[in-house]
Amino acid sequence: MKNILLTGGAGYIGSHVANYLLDRGLKVTIIDNLSTGHKKLIPKKVKFYNCDIANTKKVAEIIKKNSFDVVMHFAGVIRVDESIKNPEKYNFINYEKGKIFLNTCFENNLNKVIFSSTASVYGNSTNKKVSENSKLKPINPYAKSKLKIENFLIKNSKLKKFKYIILRYFNVAGADKKLRTGLISKSSTNLIKVICEVAIGKRKKFKINGNNYDTKDGTPIRDFIHVTDLAEIHYLCTKYLINKNKSNIFNCGYGVGYSVKEVLSNINNLIANKIPIIYGKRRLNDIASSISNTKKFNTCFKWSAKNNSLKNILKSSLQWEKKQYKLTNKKNKFKIFL
Numbered sequence: 001m002k003n004i005l006l007t008g009g010a011g012y013i014g015s016h017v018a019n020y021l022l023d024r025g026l027k028v029t030i031i032d033n034l035s036t037g038h039k040k041l042i043p044k045k046v047k048f049y050n051c052d053i054a055n056t057k058k059v060a061e062i063i064k065k066n067s068f069d070v071v072m073h074f075a076g077v078i079r080v081d082e083s084i085k086n087p088e089k090y091n092f093i094n095y096e097k098g099k100i101f102l103n104t105c106f107e108n109n110l111n112k113v114i115f116s117s118t119a120s121v122y123g124n125s126t127n128k129k130v131s132e133n134s135k136l137k138p139i140n141p142y143a144k145s146k147l148k149i150e151n152f153l154i155k156n157s158k159l160k161k162f163k164y165i166i167l168r169y170f171n172v173a174g175a176d177k178k179l180r181t182g183l184i185s186k187s188s189t190n191l192i193k194v195i196c197e198v199a200i201g202k203r204k205k206f207k208i209n210g211n212n213y214d215t216k217d218g219t220p221i222r223d224f225i226h227v228t229d230l231a232e233i234h235y236l237c238t239k240y241l242i243n244k245n246k247s248n249i250f251n252c253g254y255g256v257g258y259s260v261k262e263v264l265s266n267i268n269n270l271i272a273n274k275i276p277i278i279y280g281k282r283r284l285n286d287i288a289s290s291i292s293n294t295k296k297f298n299t300c301f302k303w304s305a306k307n308n309s310l311k312n313i314l315k316s317s318l319q320w321e322k323k324q325y326k327l328t329n330k331k332n333k334f335k336i337f338l
């Protein structure tokens with residue numbers, strides 16, 4: 001049975017991946033300091049340590065006590081807006097602490113790592129699909145902190161004798177089919193999360209931040225990947241690291257872009273009342289278009305996505321919100337057409 005150490009497992013993506021791995025018979029141990037994570041998202045079958053990734057003593061103890069095959073590093077801070085206001089926090093937690101954590105792993109012979117990076121390392125790609133060798137031009141401190149860890153991994157792999165997979169996620173959305181886990185956040189900036197909160201009546205209106213971008217309808221375009229497909233990608237990369245023992249970098253997306261207005265129109269088809277919208281200014285350093293070229297991963301793994309329908313992403317997100325706010329069918333302001 002393969003044994004995985006996973007940081008950030010009380011968060012949105014880490015908890016999904018943990019469930020996915022457990023469903024396939026892998027053993028999972030989670031390290032999370034619960035700074036933005038939620039204990040209720042942690043699957044019951046994992047061993048959980050409430051621990052900061054930079055607590056070298058405790059992390060070393062955990063690694064020595066177990067025999068991990070692969071470490072997946074999800075833990076970090078993820079808000080672009082906050083990173084612009086407080087770049088030091090992002091550099092400290094994502095880069096400095098990330099480096100301390102990874103060095104602790106390598107010093108204790110845990111030498112296969114899957115790192116959660118982001119499509120925002122590409123910066124503004126002006127409507128073109130970006131591939132793994134496209135230019136990297138991060139335009140906010142969050143993306144810069146992620147790129148610094150990528151470079152740390154690439155530069156030190158030979159010297160410190162480890163292999164890495166860097167996964168550049170595009171926009172992650174959706175919830176677990178069994179609704180065991182989904183996105184919980186008090187003040188999320190995640191587009192689909194915010195729209196779903198309006199749909200269930202938690203927020204009054206949806207604000208479109210800028211409609212004068214150089215895109216088909218003036219609103220930003222994103223490539224949404226279902227979190228369950230992303231979890232499968234982590235599972236396949238685990239097998240790749242164990243069987244091939246090779247480093248690599250992969251985009252994680254579908255290669256299809258939807259504008260904010262297209263997402264709205266798709267969700268309006270699923271609910272009884274239309275989402276009320278208002279227009280606001282562009283967000284600082286927001287990217288007009290972010291779409292992946294997915295050829296590298298799909299070819300290397302002969303993979304095709306199983307959940308790549310915007311409708312299904314939206315449906316599962318709505319169902320998750322519905323569960324979260326414990327609305328009965330009678331009280332619901334919306335109806336999900338199945």
Ligand SMILES: NC(=O)c1ccc[n+]([C@@H]2O[C@H](COP(=O)([O-])OP(=O)(O)OC[C@H]3O[C@@H](n4cnc5c(N)ncnc54)[C@H](O)[C@@H]3O)[C@@H](O)[C@H]2O)c1
Nearest residue numbers: 008010011012013033034035036037052053075076116172
């Ligand atoms: N959500 C997305 O669309 C997206 C897109 C691209 C990349 N990513 C990356 O994926 C990873 C996971 O994202 P998420 O959406 O699940 O975020 P999340 O905020 O839900 O989860 C992050 C988890 O890390 C934990 N954490 C933070 N700092 C820690 C520390 N110092 N020690 C221990 N635990 C710590 C938090 O408590 C939380 O449980 C992040 O690295 C993020 O940058 C996410």
